[in-house]
Amino acid sequence: MTAPAVAAPGPGRLARAAAAVATVAVVLVLLYPLLWILASSLRSAGEAATGLSLWPREFTWSNYTAGWSGVNGVGFGAFFRNSTVVAAGAVVGNVVTCLLAAFAFARLRFPLRRFWYAVVIGTLLLPQHVLMVPQYMLFRELGWLNTALPLIVPKLLATDSFFIFLIVQFLRSLPENYDEYARTDGASPLQLFRHVILPLSRPAITATAILTFIWTWNDFFPQLVYLPMVEDSTAPSGLHQYAIAGGLSAPGPMFAMCVLSLLPVLLFFVAFQRLLTSTSTTSGRMAAHLPRPRARR
Known part of the structure; x- marks a missing residue:
């Protein structure tokens, strides 16, 4: 008794899969700067300007209170x-x-x-x-x-x-x-x-x-x-x-x-x-x- 043959994916299915992968890649490229800014807002002063990682080594929530104080007394x-x-x-x-x-x-x-x-x-x-x-x-x-x-x-x-x-x-x-x-x-x-x-x-x-x-x-x-x-x-x-x-x-x-x-x-x-x-x-x-x-x- 022979095993049933598995149909190979058609060109339409491959094209849709390739389009989905390309879409995800483009979305990640577009979102990376926003995610990097978000991560940098939580980095310490010594870590902020180093690396392209999206995960801070230390979460510094005080950056938000320090930034909210503003400039020259104007918040x-x-x-x-x-x-x-x-x-x-x-x-x-x-x-x-x-x-x-x-x-x-x-x-x-x-x-x-x-x-x-x-x-x-x-x-x-x-x-x-x-x-x-x-x-x-x-x-x-x-x-x-x-x-x-x-x-x-x-x-x-x-x-x-x-x-x-x-x-x-x-x-x-x-x-x-x-x-x-x-x-x-x-x-x-x-x-x-x-x-x-x-x-x-x-x-x-x-x-x-x-x-x-x-x-x-x-x-x-x-x-x-x-x-x-x-x-x-x-x-x-x-x-x-x-x-x-x-x-x-x-x-x-x-x-x-x-x-x-x-x-x-x-x-x-x-x-x-x-x-x-x-x-x-x-x-x-x-x-x-x-x-x-x-x-x-």
Whole structure:
């Protein structure tokens, strides 16, 4: 009696296994710097700058209390509070103004609409550092230096053309039969925006809020330029102030504050990622079942 032959794995199964191995390898490579920072935040002063191991020989939890004390009497709690104010203002400004601007470009009809939309998209080609000098001179004349106004007020004027483009593309993917239905019933553009566009735009709003918060929280250069004083520093510029004040000689506390600076971004993304997924599914079902407008008589 012969043993049953074992079928050799097919090329499809081998390809899936290779893809899984490659994915795991890429994930490990991407996670290694984060894990190394976490491990370095728990190393002693003598061990912090040696080796690439992910396991400290001695867990030094006092690095977190030492780093939280901050720079020149200003604790990292103040830096986190300043970052929260700037990020919250940027999120509110971008969500409100970019959504209104995108609604105008995607749903309203006015002269030179395509031209002005092209101008807005064209600003994406301008490097941030090219605009920094004239913006700095303008804010200096307004007396806004050493305040959070240069980081918040521009967001209230729909200056982030990327999010205008993002929301316009989302609104164009929605069928226009609800617009026609609302206009047939005599709805004004403001009523159309409030009762039709706004409820369907939750996925775009969520994506705008998530990206704005992450980019603003991590935005180092403008915060360093407009908020040079230690007491006004945000988390990224506060880390810079800590490093130049001697933090490089004791990197453990500095790495500990790096870990704490990453936590708000990670928590914000994890908290709102589910909302983004659920609203995308819900709005897709709503758009697929929108009733057709009533025929005009």
